[in-house]
Amino acid sequence: MPINKPLISSRNLLETINDPYLMIIDTRFSLFDPDAGYDLYKKSHISGAIYAHLDNDLAGTITSSSGRHPLPDIEKICTKLKIWGINDSSKIVVYDENNSAFAARLWWIFKWLGHSKVSVLNGGFDDWCKNEYPINSDIPKYKKGNFECKISNDITWSSEMIMNWLSSSNDFVLVDARDSKRYRGFEEPIDNIAGHIPGSINIPFTEFLRKDGSWKNKNEITSIWRCYDINTHKEWGVMCGSGVTACHLSISAEIANINPPKLYPGSWSEWISDKSRPIKNER
Structure with missing residues (x-):
């Protein structure tokens, strides 16, 4: 399955797990315990996955007139994606625990930044583990990427x-x-x-x-x-x-x-x- 459809199954992800252009991002998170997602990631995650924190990575600075998760600063998020190893040619798969409530945010952010090669893992980490597909606790390091933002401005309401x-x-x-x-x-x-x-x-x-x-x-x-x-x-x-x-x-x-x-x-x-x-x- 090409990684430009909104969803990808665990089986299809496994079939492409060795694709050199593939980047997997774990977004597990709890609104009531902001450290819980990263703690889970450190214990185990899909092999090769990096971690994105909702509050720290996928949201901007909260102000008295903003919501709880304003959109991130464009320059900061683009720099962060490069540091993570994201390239313009990268095929992105994002996941969270199971219902994609948080993974969907990063999916949308990639679309906002002009990157269409992004899919959400249907059923998330739970489905991946249910199928006994490979997981580990290694924290991967990738070469700095060349990701460039191509902002879609007319996709938000104020x-x-x-x-x-x-x-x-x-x-x-x-x-x-x-x-x-x-x-x-x-x-x-x-x-x-x-x-x-x-x-x-x-x-x-x-x-x-x-x-x-x-x-x-x-x-x-x-x-x-x-x-x-x-x-x-x-x-x-x-x-x-x-x-x-x-x-x-x-x-x-x-x-x-x-x-x-x-x-x-x-x-x-x-x-x-x-x-x-x-x-x-x-x-």
Whole structure:
């Protein structure tokens, strides 16, 4: 399977494991224990994989007006990718524990930086281990790469854009990837305020997954999107709590051959940083 499709299976990855252009990146992470992912990586990971930390590598500096995971500084992330050994010719496979919630963020970042040869390991590290494929605890070192960014600027929405649309009663389609209880405002384990942006709709990213964290098949994913008539909209956006699992919806859209959504990177955690912005909940 070529590494330009959104997903790659463990078997297909194993078949290409000796490809000299292959680079594997482990993104396991816990929002509630930021060191847990790297600790797991040090114990064992897919052979040859390097590690990317959500807070330290895949996000920028948090400010009083940003969300919890603003996009990384372009110059810094490009320099980091070179240090990791990433080249323009690299074929990237990213993975996390199982449901790709964090791997999807790095997949989206590569797309944002203009690199199309990137796939997410379907089922993640759990699926790889279930098949008893090779793992180790070695920390690889690679020769500095020549990766060059080719930024796609028109793939994000800002808080100001959404606020303007709300103020002028313009129609827009914004899909919130958080679970239903958070969206409806019944609970909020992470952010200070519960609820959602008025006018947004809720499609939890987990709807597209099986119980083991792997993606459902293309027909099932397409049927879910069809229920919401997303494919009829020329431009639409995705969000979540901090711009991470929203990227998961982007992958599910690509699988279903739907027009790619814009990402609202700040998402809910940025939206609520300004008390003048309207919120809605069902409590």
